[in-house]
Amino acid sequence: MFKVLIIDDEPTIRRGLINIINWKKFQCEICGEACDGIEGLEKIEEYKPDLIFADINMPEISGLEMIRSAKKIIPHSKFIILSGYREFSYMQEAIKVGAFDYILKPSSIEDICEVVKRAVMELKYQRDDQLETKKLKKCFEESIPLLKEKLLYDIIFQININEEEINEGFELYGISIDEFVMIIIEIDGESGHLEPYQKQLYQFGIVNTVEEMFADDFKVEKIVLSNNQIAFIICALTKSELLVDNVYKKAHSIQQLIESCFNFTVTIAISTKGNKVEALHEKMLECKNGLAYRFYMGSSSIILYRDLNGFYKSQERIAFDGYDKKLCEAIKTGNESDVAQILTQIEEKVHAVNLDPEQIKTFYWNLIYEINMIRISIKNLEVQDKDGNKDISNIYKMIESASQVNELQNLLKEAANSVVHRINRYNKKNINQILQNAMNYICENYTMPITLNELAEHTYVSTYYLSRMFKKELGKNFVEYLNEVRIEKAKELLKDNHYKTYEVAELVGIQDPHYFSKIFKKYVNMTPTEYKEQVVG
Structure with missing residues (x-):
């Protein structure tokens, strides 16, 4: 029910409004009445009414002055002016102070009821909007952990490299990353053949164990990578020269707790120290590469990336990681400008590294193979292949016979542009059809x-x-x-x-x-x- 307050220095007016109008019909109830502006403000402070009838000419302070003050207390309530003044200047001033309507005395019951009906309708809209906003805010707050994790996932895999979006996300979700160490915990192979429900329980157990272990001295952000891999960004609450060593000590305790409490083992890879968000992708690669050396270290190991200096590691291959994924994602979305930009980045990177020609050919071979798989999938969606383009698989022979990097780059551009153009046409055709169906539906209904x-x-x-x-x-x-x-x-x-x-x-x-x-x-x-x-x- 909406609360109604009547403020008028004439008792007959107050009684009339209270008794003659069927307030229940409008889902309203009278919460009080006042004989002047001073008492009216006191009642407004006490009852916080939704709908207020107020006379302009009252003792102590006028109705307009009272509304100015009341708006600070109840900004969304509706004020209806009752007045015997017919001058336009009064109506104009009433509008300025935020009155909902201006009713002249005397007025018919029908006219007053019509104003009440409109005021109640707006109050309902406001209430529904507030409830919806509150509901959306609650849903958003409940979703923050998932949204935060999704943002970090996109960053470490370089799905999202837009600095402005990343900064906005960090501010919105309360993320702060300065000096950090990344760890990836992987459930060992003998625990891999579990039911999905059990895997989720194991993940939950690992996350709780890590967060509890690091709670006192570290801030932890988690990113679930797969059913058996979870990454954690470990940031020290105070500057620590021995950040990696401290994390290493905690990792031993985490392994022991997980094995004793959940009866399975994990391997933990620990990166070198990183600084700021820009280093997240690199440190994730260090952890991934560290896990690859479990072949030598065995299961239930703790692998520090800095300890792998005695092993062969292809730094050049790491430098290429991410370009294939970024290019394929841009092609899949039909984003021609992004495709052109990434192709340029690949060309610059290839010219910057000193690699064996066979390694470069392998890189282009694998990337064109991925693009060909996308081409086949979009071709299967189309009614018929009108493109007339040659099969990209024929390009493989050209890769073998290429004698210059520029030839390989041109073959990649041909493959990428051919597929992204086709996907762009396919997407636009579908968008136009969906939009046309929506417009037709509106015109018919x-x-x-x-x-x-x-x-x-x-x-x-x-x-x-x-x-x-x-x-x-x-x-x-x-x-x-x-x-x-x-x-x-x-x-x-x-x-x-x-x-x-x-x-x-x-x-x-x-x-x-x-x-x-x-x-x-x-x-x-x-x-x-x-x-x-x-x-x-």
Whole structure:
């Protein structure tokens, strides 16, 4: 129920408003009454009413002065002015201070009820918006751990390299990374053949053990890499010269606890010390490479990357890691500008390293193979292959016979551009078809209440995807397009004298005539009545 406060220095007015109007019909109840502005402010402070009737001319302070002060206490409540003053200046001042409406004394019960009805409708909209905002905020807060982990995952695998987005994400999720060590914990092979439920329990146990072990002196961020691998970013709460050594000591205790509590073993790889977010990808690679040496170290080992200096490690191969994945992801999304940029980065990197020609050919061979797999998958989705491009597999022979890096790079560009162009065409064709289906649905059903969720279900895409599509392709959101369709239909109906304005509103799917007039004026720059007079005469 919405609370109503009546403030007027005339007792008969207060009694009339309290007793004559059926407040329950409007889901309202009288919470109090006051005889002047001072008492009114006291009651407003006490009851925090949703709807306030106030006279302009009252003892002590005027109704307008009272509203100015009350707005600081209840900014979203609706103030309805009761006044015997018909001068426009009073109405203008009432609007300035934020009054919802201005009712002249005396007024009919019907007129007052109509104002109350509109005020309650807006209060309901506000309440629903607040509840929805609160619900969304709660969902967001509950999702922060997953969103934080997703952001860190994208960073360490270089899926997201946009510095601005990363900084925004860090600020939003409360992430701070300065000096750190990364560790990856992998469940040893004998524990690999477990049921999914058991694997999730094991993961939960590992995460709890690590967070508890490092809780006092370290800040920990986790990233689940797979069913049997979890990465942890370990940041010291105070500057530590022996950060890697301290983490190493904790790792021994973690192994012992996991084995004694959960009856399985883990291998732990520890990176060298890193600094800032830019080093996350490199330290993840150090841990991954460290785990690869379990062949020599055995299961249930703790492997420090700095201890691997005696082993052969192909630094050049590490330098190439990530380019293949970034290029393939850009191709899959049809992003031609990103593909061109990554191809340039690959070309620069190849010229910068001093590798055996066979290693370079192998790199290009593997990358073109991945691109060919993408080409085959998109070809299978199309009704028929109209591209007429030669099979990319024929390029392999050219790789073997290539004598210069530029020849290899040109072959890669040909393969990448061929596939990304095809995917781009395929995506645009689908986008246009989905959007056209959505627009047709709106044109056929504009007389009914239509939600974005309903439209998304009809077109078999998510609401987020459909909303972005409207904005990107039409330059307007779903609601704006729906309103435009309804207003265009309304303009046609208003040319017919048989229809009243409220009937036209209902015929185009807008049940509230007041809201219809507001929307109509926004799009046509005149009210429905003014438009009707102009076109019909």
